[in-house]
Amino acid sequence: MLLSPGGSVADAELVLVDGRRVRVPAGQSIQSALQTQGSAVRSAVAAITDGQALDFMTPVPAGATLTLVPVDSSDGLRVLRHSAAHLMAAAVQSLFPEAKFAIGPAIEDGFYYDMDLPRPLVPEDLPVIETKMRELAGQRLAYDRREMSLDQALTWAREAHQDYKVEILETIRDHGTSRPESREPRAETTSSNLAELEGEAASGTGTVSFYQTGTFLDLCRGPHVPDTSWLTAFRLTHIAGAYWRGDERRPMLQRIYGTAFATQEALEQHLYRLEEARRRDHRRLGKELDLFSVADEVGGGLILWHPKGGMVRKLIEDFWRDEHLRNGYDIVYSPHVGRAKLWQTSGHLDFYQEMMYPRMEGDGQDYYVKPMNCPFHIMIYQSKVRSYRDLPLRFAELGTVYRFERAGVLHGLLRVRGFTQDDAHIFCTPEQMEEEIARAVQFSLFFLRTFGFEDYEVYVATRPEKFVGDAAAWDRATEALKRAAERAGQTYAVDPGGGAFYGPKIDIKVKDALGRPWQCTTVQFDFNLPERFDLTYVGEDNRPHRPYMVHRALLGSMERFLGVLIEHYGGAFPAWLAPVQVRVLPVADRHHAYASTVAERLRVEGLRAEVDGRNEKIGLKVREAEVQKIPYVLVVGDKESAAGTVSVRLRGGRDRGVMPLADFVASLAPERKPQPA
Ligand SMILES: [Zn+2]
Numbered sequence: 015m016l017l018s019p020g021g022s023v024a025d026a027e028l029v030l031v032d033g034r035r036v037r038v039p040a041g042q043s044i045q046s047a048l049q050t051q052g053s054a055v056r057s058a059v060a061a062i063t064d065g066q067a068l069d070f071m072t073p074v075p076a077g078a079t080l081t082l083v084p085v086d087s088s089d090g091l092r093v094l095r096h097s098a099a100h101l102m103a104a105a106v107q108s109l110f111p112e113a114k115f116a117i118g119p120a121i122e123d124g125f126y127y128d129m130d131l132p133r134p135l136v137p138e139d140l141p142v143i144e145t146k147m148r149e150l151a152g153q154r155l156a157y158d159r160r161e162m163s164l165d166q167a168l169t170w171a172r173e174a175h176q177d178y179k180v181e182i183l184e185t186i187r188d189h190g191t192s193r194p195e196s197r198e199p200r201a202e203t204t205s206s207n208l209a210e211l212e213g214e215a216a217s218g219t220g221t222v223s224f225y226q227t228g229t230f231l232d233l234c235r236g237p238h239v240p241d242t243s244w245l246t247a248f249r250l251t252h253i254a255g256a257y258w259r260g261d262e263r264r265p266m267l268q269r270i271y272g273t274a275f276a277t278q279e280a281l282e283q284h285l286y287r288l289e290e291a292r293r294r295d296h297r298r299l300g301k302e303l304d305l306f307s308v309a310d311e312v313g314g315g316l317i318l319w320h321p322k323g324g325m326v327r328k329l330i331e332d333f334w335r336d337e338h339l340r341n342g343y344d345i346v347y348s349p350h351v352g353r354a355k356l357w358q359t360s361g362h363l364d365f366y367q368e369m370m371y372p373r374m375e376g377d378g379q380d381y382y383v384k385p386m387n388c389p390f391h392i393m394i395y396q397s398k399v400r401s402y403r404d405l406p407l408r409f410a411e412l413g414t415v416y417r418f419e420r421a422g423v424l425h426g427l428l429r430v431r432g433f434t435q436d437d438a439h440i441f442c443t444p445e446q447m448e449e450e451i452a453r454a455v456q457f458s459l460f461f462l463r464t465f466g467f468e469d470y471e472v473y474v475a476t477r478p479e480k481f482v483g484d485a486a487a488w489d490r491a492t493e494a495l496k497r498a499a500e501r502a503g504q505t506y507a508v509d510p511g512g513g514a515f516y517g518p519k520i521d522i523k524v525k526d527a528l529g530r531p532w533q534c535t536t537v538q539f540d541f542n543l544p545e546r547f548d549l550t551y552v553g554e555d556n557r558p559h560r561p562y563m564v565h566r567a568l569l570g571s572m573e574r575f576l577g578v579l580i581e582h583y584g585g586a587f588p589a590w591l592a593p594v595q596v597r598v599l600p601v602a603d604r605h606h607a608y609a610s611t612v613a614e615r616l617r618v619e620g621l622r623a624e625v626d627g628r629n630e631k632i633g634l635k636v637r638e639a640e641v642q643k644i645p646y647v648l649v650v651g652d653k654e655s656a657a658g659t660v661s662v663r664l665r666g667g668r669d670r671g672v673m674p675l676a677d678f679v680a681s682l683a684p685e686r687k688p689q690p691a
């Protein structure tokens with residue numbers, strides 16, 4: 015087929031994946047237009063024109079500009095995954111002809127389909143369904159699109175006993191949309207899925223579109239891949255229960271989750287990351303390594319730190335306090351409760367009460383458990399007249415606060431109700447402000463690097479529509495935040511209008527070993543509390559001035575940070591943070607006394623050592639020390655006891671050989687202290 019040289023109205027323009035723009039005649043399918051261009055058809059998966067996505071089998075509309083959707087883009091993957099959901103449903107239907115289908119959208123990282131099946135699925139069903147999917151994929155079944163009137167569609171759904179489709183169609187008929195009052199939690203359904211579900215009907219035309227794949231027919235807006243042979247890299251991952259329309263009063267359906275990628279390699283990478291994330295899950299490791307727990311009798315989101323978790327925390331806290339003192343902070347402590355009057359002045363009772371634990375009463379006074387430390391630090395500031403000579407003041411506290419998070423959002427150490435912030439409040443003059451911010455940001459990066467985080471995402475959130483304070487002061491503060499990021503050599507993104515009403519802030523997220531971002535540091539200006547508490551200092555002019563106030567947490571909270579650290583290190587803490595650094599394993603009972611001497615000597619040297627004196631085989635004790643991710647294992651038997659040596663094994667199985675105990679102790683010197691990168 016030849017291009018019309020000058021282009022005509024019957025032409026359309028194609029924007030290829032590589033950015034080239036070519037003219038093609040209208041009328042033929044997008045797929046054949048691509049083939050005539052010699053463009054690799056399978057590098058794209060659909061085409062977009064006027065915000066509408068079209069299948070490759072759609073005829074090229076005259077005069078249109080069609081932009082191809084790369085198959086490995088997020089839009090492209092959504093098409094692939096949604097097509098895989100249909101393929102899965104087709105497979106399920108051939109295995110369970112009585113299956114009733116609800117909805118099957120693409121989601122972040124994959125897809126699911128909710129269905130009503132004659133029996134509960136077990137994990138062993140997944141490979142069977144997957145095999146059926148591969149068989150159907152090999153048959154190159156087309157995704158045939160067709161339109162039906164609503165009446166025709168309803169007749170089909172009723173005759174096919176597809177009760178959920180009947181309900182969707184009736185809703186579309188009565189409301190013009192399939193989801194008038196969605197109860198589906200938003201997190202499960204991305205906005206584009208919502209649009210897709212709501213758009214199952216070609217609105218206003220009284221018709222709905224269907225896709226036929228082999229014998230499986232589904233109400234769907236599309237777009238889809240041309241045929242099932244496009245689906246080569248997919249995997250069914252797990253089964254869950256899900257209420258129809260997210261409503262616990264409606265039937266519980268079975269949901270099968272899966273994922274699909276453009277290439278087998280991308281799929282394998284994704285599955286590896288999933289497996290790694292599971293292996294590193296801090297709730298699992300927290301239990302295995304005996305670090306922390308949550309007890310129903312205590313309450314959700316209230317963490318019990320076990321001795322080993324407590325040791326990790328103590329090490330972080332010691333390091334934190336020492337470094338704060340070295341960096342000009344003062345350490346303060348404040349109570350866990352305060353009078354209602356304090357929280358009235360701070361504004362918490364007006365704006366934050368639903369996050370606070372309920373009021374308690376004593377001596378005819380009302381008290382509240384603190385959700386934040388700031389008012390207490392402000393009271394310390396106000397305990398005497400402050401002069402410009404006193405500033406900057408930096409009050410730091412590992413301050414435990416309580417916030418009444420909804421039970422449904424609690425998650426291990428990451429979302430809790432009681433937590434210890436590594437908090438500080440900086441009070442300074444306008445002249446000192448910029449330097450203070452730069453120091454806080456640099457200080458934060460120093461901490462994060464010490465814990466092995468090298469990659470950051472930095473965000474500066476600026477003034478929203480509604481704000482308190484002076485706009486010029488906001489601008490100065492925002493500039494100071496940006497310059498602080500620059501001085502620290504960090505690029506940053508601006509979140510325009512994303513600041514709190516009381517001040518701009520800078521947030522630093524760390525990327526962990528799997529590349530997942532975690533929010534840690536916040537440096538937050540406050541133009542509100544200094545007003546509410548009428549904070550002043552006496553200036554050089556002998557008159558009262560308002561100080562700048564900055565809240566900052568570097569790690570975030572001890573709970574959350576431990577959760578992030580566990581997942582980042584996969585539980586294998588570096589030696590300086592490991593709750594037990596050395597475990598001594600006597601080969602037999604007669605070596606027990608020597609093992610104890612070795613451990614005692616290590617403890618005297620300030621190392622954290624223990625003896626596994628159980629009457630078990632040495633191989634088993636070595637394996638268990640490995641499971642406990644202990645950095646050093648010392649095996650002691652006859653030779654070692656006689657010679658005063660130890661046989662050293664490193665975590666991960668490496669053998670360092672036999673050496674005198676003193677040499678081993680000396681070799682650990684560099685690993686006993688944090689090693690900032
Ligand atoms: Zn669909």
Ligand SMILES: [Zn+2]
Pocket residue numbers: 386387388439565566
């Ligand atoms: Zn604060």
